[in-house]
Amino acid sequence: MATVLVVAGEASGDLHAAHVIKEMKKLHSELNFIGLGGDKMAEAGVDIIFDPTELSTIGFVEALKHLRLMYKVLNQLEEVIKEYKPDVALLVDYSGFNLKVAKLTNKYEVPTVNYFAPSAWVWGKWRAKKMARRQAKIASVFPMEAEVYREAGAEVNFVGHPLLDIVEPELTSEELACRLNINSDSEVIGILPGSRKQEIEKLLPSMLEAAEIIAAKRKKVEFVLPVAETVSQQLVERIINNYQVEIKLISGYSYAVMELARLLLVTSGTATLEAACLNTPMVITYRTSLLTWWLGKLLVKIPYVGLPNIIMDREVVPEQLQEDVSGDKIAKSSLEILNSDNYYQQIKQDLSQVVTKLGNEGATQRVAQMVLKTGGVTIDWN
Structure with missing residues (x-):
């Protein structure tokens, strides 16, 4: 054998x-x-x-x-x-x-x-x-x-x-909306802060600050956060309780959330490519320790962090990195996408090109x- x-x-x-x-x-x-x-x-x-x-x-x-x-x-x-x-x-x-x-x-x-x-x-x-x-x-x-x-x-x-073989929504958008009691005329924003405790602690608070701002600017907006298997839901809930915005939590079903959402606030990593496969526009965030960041700046040979941007060698979707990871800046990038149909459709076209470059199933x-x-x-x- x-x-x-x-x-x-x-x-x-x-x-x-x-x-x-x-x-x-x-x-x-x-x-x-x-x-x-x-x-x-x-x-x-x-x-x-x-x-x-x-x-x-x-x-x-x-x-x-x-x-x-x-x-x-x-x-x-x-x-x-x-x-x-x-x-x-x-x-x-x-x-x-x-x-x-x-x-x-x-x-x-x-x-x-x-x-x-x-x-x-x-x-x-x-x-x-x-x-x-x-x-x-x-x-x-x-x-x-x-x-x-x-x-x-x-x-x-x-x-x-x-991912071309793997990414398939676990539920239809209608099934997910029904399960989460989301109104049919609501604008859904997905929040994907990562699959590590470190990412949740560093990035989720700023995403929630952004959600508060977006909720004040957009009518009928609802936020959904799929909790990764590797993350404690209690930790996520404890952070959410510090903010004045309603977040619907669901265990898993990240692909279904990505497909249902009009926009995603997502931590840099594989999730950005998964979102690209589902053709959902996003704002990418990333933050690490200051020493790691500066070491990375010395060693990294490319100007982008997000995989869709790396693959296309240009900024397809906005990135908020390190000191720019703030509620104000994430919300600003998000609202620019949501408020401009031309910008929104351009991102979707670019994400389709990203997927083409990933090869065949x-x-x-x-x-x-x-x-x-x-x-x-x-x-x-x-």
Whole structure:
């Protein structure tokens, strides 16, 4: 029985890895999975050595407090590689840690596929060169990623982005509106402050301040906040109680909220691409520690934070970053979109172009095939 080592470190990586694992099982009936990941990977049948998803943080400085633990986990992973001698490794996102894992898999001659590779087009081409030297094949999800890694000497397959397969509203807009008792003539604004406690604490208060301002300026507006599985609803409620605006909470159903909403206030990350897939205009926010921000300014090679803007290499949707994350500024950007039909429609057109650049549907299956072929595992095409 072939053994597949899978390593993912955040909620999104855990989810993407689980989807690939399910596709691999369809292609080959006898596979053994072991690795690092969260609940989604465990449900997909992975023997989990350690779950790092609850440790995920934003920024250089914030990650330092987990450094000693992660080196301990890395040593444990090396012992697992020596014991199980996996046929192939799938490394998903979790760039800093997985660069080190790729060094191990190269050392022990484990063929490796890197999915959601380190963002070399953002942080510098040295990351691409490092991964290439470690013989990892790249399953590329972005066109600019494929270009950078090919230039670095890596073997690259542009598989496209899996969100094209994954993003589908859990309820129709009518069903969600009925469940939340939203009037048919209301203008819905979705609030998506992120999937980490750190993001909720840093960004939700400013989003709520913006909601207060928007509610005073727009008639018949209603706000909906889908609470991520990884976030405490009690924490969200405690913050909301400090503001004079009604927020309808719902557990999960983020895609349904995105589709129903006319506009989203959203934290930078995968959610911005999910919103693009549903063609919903948004205002992107991002804030981290001051030291991390300045380190990032020194290292980052692009002028944008939001993925739709990075992909288009221009500002498709407004970004409010760091010291500009305030209720006033988020509300100002939001009202500019809501008050101008021309601006609103232009954003929707631009978001359609973003989705076009993400490739074609079927990315998850293409990655599964790539991993099995890399490991020399026969694919059952029946």
